[in-house]
Amino acid sequence: MEAQPRLDAQKLRADFPILAQEINGKPLAYLDSAVTSQKPRQVLDAMTNFYETAYANVHRGVYSLAERATEGFEGAREKVARFVNAPSSRELIFTRNATEGLNLVAYAWGLNNLGPGDLVVVSELEHHSNFVPWQYIAKRTGAGFRMIPLTEGGELDLDALEGIASEGRVKVVATNYVSNALGTINPVDRLASWAHERDAIMVVDAAQAAPHLAIDVQAIGCDFLAFSAHKMCGPSGVGALWGRRELLEKMEPFNLGGHMIRKVQFEETTWGDLPHKFEAGTSPIAEAVGFGAAVDYLNSVGLEAIEQYEHELVAYALERIQEIPGIVLYGPAPERRAGIVSFNIEGVHPHDVAQVLDWEGVAIRAGHHCCQPLMHRLGVAATNRASFYLYTLPEEIDRLAEGLLRVRKVFG
Numbered sequence: 001m002e003a004q005p006r007l008d009a010q011k012l013r014a015d016f017p018i019l020a021q022e023i024n025g026k027p028l029a030y031l032d033s034a035v036t037s038q039k040p041r042q043v044l045d046a047m048t049n050f051y052e053t054a055y056a057n058v059h060r061g062v063y064s065l066a067e068r069a070t071e072g073f074e075g076a077r078e079k080v081a082r083f084v085n086a087p088s089s090r091e092l093i094f095t096r097n098a099t100e101g102l103n104l105v106a107y108a109w110g111l112n113n114l115g116p117g118d119l120v121v122v123s124e125l126e127h128h129s130n131f132v133p134w135q136y137i138a139k140r141t142g143a144g145f146r147m148i149p150l151t152e153g154g155e156l157d158l159d160a161l162e163g164i165a166s167e168g169r170v171k172v173v174a175t176n177y178v179s180n181a182l183g184t185i186n187p188v189d190r191l192a193s194w195a196h197e198r199d200a201i202m203v204v205d206a207a208q209a210a211p212h213l214a215i216d217v218q219a220i221g222c223d224f225l226a227f228s229a230h231k232m233c234g235p236s237g238v239g240a241l242w243g244r245r246e247l248l249e250k251m252e253p254f255n256l257g258g259h260m261i262r263k264v265q266f267e268e269t270t271w272g273d274l275p276h277k278f279e280a281g282t283s284p285i286a287e288a289v290g291f292g293a294a295v296d297y298l299n300s301v302g303l304e305a306i307e308q309y310e311h312e313l314v315a316y317a318l319e320r321i322q323e324i325p326g327i328v329l330y331g332p333a334p335e336r337r338a339g340i341v342s343f344n345i346e347g348v349h350p351h352d353v354a355q356v357l358d359w360e361g362v363a364i365r366a367g368h369h370c371c372q373p374l375m376h377r378l379g380v381a382a383t384n385r386a387s388f389y390l391y392t393l394p395e396e397i398d399r400l401a402e403g404l405l406r407v408r409k410v411f412g
């Protein structure tokens with residue numbers, strides 16, 4: 001076996017034009033990649049080139065340019081499908097983002113398959129995008145809604161599963177693979193087995209996993225998996241939902257209109273084949289091409305190398321940040337989390353922390369991170385969150401730690 005080449009963040013940074021700038025007179029340290037990642041030149045160039053040489057609407061024209069556009073778009077679908085090891089690219093639906101993919105499943109599967117006596121199981125660690133749609137569809141259908149609780153260490157408490165199952169018929173388990181708030185890597189394969197033992201489906205929110213670790217839907221054994229291009233070096237405006245073919249074929253469509261039909265008559269409309277049945281209207285065409293280029297980029301760096309590098313960055317960040325007086329850290333050990341560190345400084349509002357860091361050119365997030373149930377569990381309204389990616393340098397983490405010491409001085 002060949003050793004995995006180490007990731008060279010300094011070299012990779014040269015691919016990201018936006019990082020070569022100053023903010024408030026200091027070099028930009030972008031430590032907010034969990035909310036959205038920056039884009040390498042390879043992705044920007046692929047999109048510009050597509051617009052300049054191959055752009056037309058897809059699947060519609062018989063002329064050469066439309067065929068070229070369709071080839072670019074469908075080629076991107078192949079790449080994105082391979083990226084998650086989908087058995088077939090027909091099972092890979094382009095969406096606007098992970099949120100839309102999760103809504104698609106909640107509506108198109110949930111409305112017809114849930115009812116009183118059934119249970120939808122999410123976790124206390126969910127992003128609102130994998131919480132609110134299920135809560136809403138459970139209410140509409142009369143199904144129960146339960147959360148897998150968290151341990152003190154910020155991991156899912158799987159011991160609680162049997163208790164939950166005793167309260168009804170579990171029909172859906174929906175959790176994230178990686179938490180955007182704590183970085184926790186969740187055992188989605190074990191949850192998928194548990195769900196299937198009960199004839200339930202397993203829905204994986206991979207918005208935060210896809211940028212950071214190699215994903216294999218067949219190895220996980222899930223039924224649906226949603227993610228967004230913008231968090232993985234791709235453009236905003238496009239995401240993907242992978243779904244098991246048997247389920248997708250049985251489901252009603254989610255959006256209705258152009259492109260998703262087979263035949264439209266006054267009396268009745270019939271639906272097109274997969275994946276088109278779920279892709280109503282003009283698709284994010286150039287964005288999909290950019291998504292494909294992002295996948296190429298991540299593959300060229302190596303997902304294992306990215307994951308390993310992030311574990312190292314997190315371990316280093318936790319070591320450095322621990323030195324700050326009054327720091328409260330959340331989440332599990334570095335080897336069980338992606339490149340995300342959530343914390344508070346006692347007595348200082350997270351927004352003030354982020355503001356002082358901005359004076360130093362260090363961009364981090366402050367807020368509830370679309371995870372209000374988690375904030376409730378932690379007993380806080382908000383946290384600060386620094387998140388890292390393949391272009392993050394250890395020096396930027398040093399600047400974060402120095403900035404936090406400054407926060408301590410400013411606020412006493």
Ligand SMILES: Cc1ncc(COP(=O)(O)O)c(C=O)c1O
Pocket residue numbers: 034035097098099100127129130176178179180205207208228370
């Ligand atoms: C874990 C998780 N799920 C879902 C989402 C929603 O992603 P999007 O806003 O791209 O739909 C995010 C984005 O922050 C996320 O981190």
